[in-house]
Amino acid sequence: MNDILRIAVQKSGRLSEDSFALIKECGIDFQNGIGQLKAQATNFPAEFLLLRDDDIPGYVADGVADIGIVGENVMAEKGKNVAIAHRLGFSKCRLSIAIPKNEEYKGVKGLEGKNIATSYPKILQKFLKENRVAADIHEISGSVEIAPSIGLAEAICDLVSSGSTLFTNGLKEAEVIFKSEAVLIKQTNLSAGKTILLDKLLFRIKSVQNARKNKYILLNAPKSKLEEIKKLIPGMRSPSIMELADPEWVSMHSVINENDFWDVIEALREAGAEGILVVPIEKMIL
Ligand code: ATP
Ligand code: ZN
Numbered sequence: 001m002n003d004i005l006r007i008a009v010q011k012s013g014r015l016s017e018d019s020f021a022l023i024k025e026c027g028i029d030f031q032n033g034i035g036q037l038k039a040q041a042t043n044f045p046a047e048f049l050l051l052r053d054d055d056i057p058g059y060v061a062d063g064v065a066d067i068g069i070v071g072e073n074v075m076a077e078k079g080k081n082v083a084i085a086h087r088l089g090f091s092k093c094r095l096s097i098a099i100p101k102n103e104e105y106k107g108v109k110g111l112e113g114k115n116i117a118t119s120y121p122k123i124l125q126k127f128l129k130e131n132r133v134a135a136d137i138h139e140i141s142g143s144v145e146i147a148p149s150i151g152l153a154e155a156i157c158d159l160v161s162s163g164s165t166l167f168t169n170g171l172k173e174a175e176v177i178f179k180s181e182a183v184l185i186k187q188t189n190l191s192a193g194k195t196i197l198l199d200k201l202l203f204r205i206k207s208v209q210n211a212r213k214n215k216y217i218l219l220n221a222p223k224s225k226l227e228e229i230k231k232l233i234p235g236m237r238s239p240s241i242m243e244l245a246d247p248e249w250v251s252m253h254s255v256i257n258e259n260d261f262w263d264v265i266e267a268l269r270e271a272g273a274e275g276i277l278v279v280p281i282e283k284m285i286l
Helices: 016-025 053-061 072-078 121-130 164-168 192-213 223-232 261-270
Strands: 005-010 038-040 046-051 067-071 082-087 093-100 115-118 136-139 155-160 171-180 182-187 214-222 240-243 249-257 274-280
Touching: 005 016, 005 053, 005 192, 016 192, 046 053, 053 067, 053 072, 053 082, 053 182, 067 072, 072 082, 072 121, 072 171, 072 182, 082 192, 115 121, 121 136, 121 171, 155 164, 155 171, 164 171, 182 192, 192 214, 214 223, 223 249, 223 261, 249 261, 261 274
Parallel strands: 005 046, 005 067, 115 136, 115 155
Antiparallel strands: 038 046, 067 182, 082 182, 093 155, 093 171, 214 249, 214 274, 240 249
8 A cells, every 4th residue: 555645734934934844854855846836755655735824724624635734723714624633833823803002902892893804704703702792803814904094994803923013003912812833734534544654744743842842961960969960850761870080070961851941050050060061952752
């Protein structure tokens, strides 16, 4: 059986760069020619479909693609029959309601009867319904942030990351209604053969994500402080300890998490560690 995994990826846009980088770090190579809509992987049984992000949930649901990388916001808005196979942690943004800067936000109820412009009518409708607010949704496909200034709407519901686009358009963020990140979606009835390929890919993705979250650390420790320092860098199982030519000292190697990186480094120095080296990890297999 010669199964091949068809992977839908945004051709060019805010998801593309990180999607292609992740695929590359998973060791999958493909030739991406300009204007090309399809590309064959050269060293993994996969084929890439390069599409507009809006089309990805539909293609996956219909089985034209087996899996795809898309923003959770688009997945939710399209409401297609697809499942999340894995969260990818990039392209983080939020879908928010914004109102003119000089207006006071009186809570969700204050939106009653207002005209709200958005490209995400389904997600907005759901939010309004849950909050029992009746408002008019005006669907537009782009440049939503200019709607209030041209008199098209009294509020908007749009994607925000820093808020600077809102600000330059005289708006302020009033309410976050949906938090999003890139997700790997899959068809709900993948064949057994394709499931094996997806599992292989997921294994690689998780190894890449673990490696990004951790650093390899090497240091010299006085033998008298060994137990104290060991507790600070427990590593994957336990740290490696190597003798140095100086009988009073040892070299220790371990793995530390990026989240508490600086706290650990400070504690290590206080405990007497010297010559601390921190290096990136390329892959981390758990
Ligand atoms: P396409 O041409 O493929 O239809 P698009 O213009 O609809 O692209 P992009 O602007 O490239 O879409 O955004 C794609 C996705 O990236 C969004 O659906 C969202 O999940 C995420 N995203 C949007 N804005 C931001 C942002 N400011 N920062 C990070 N991620 C974002
Ligand atoms: Zn789009």
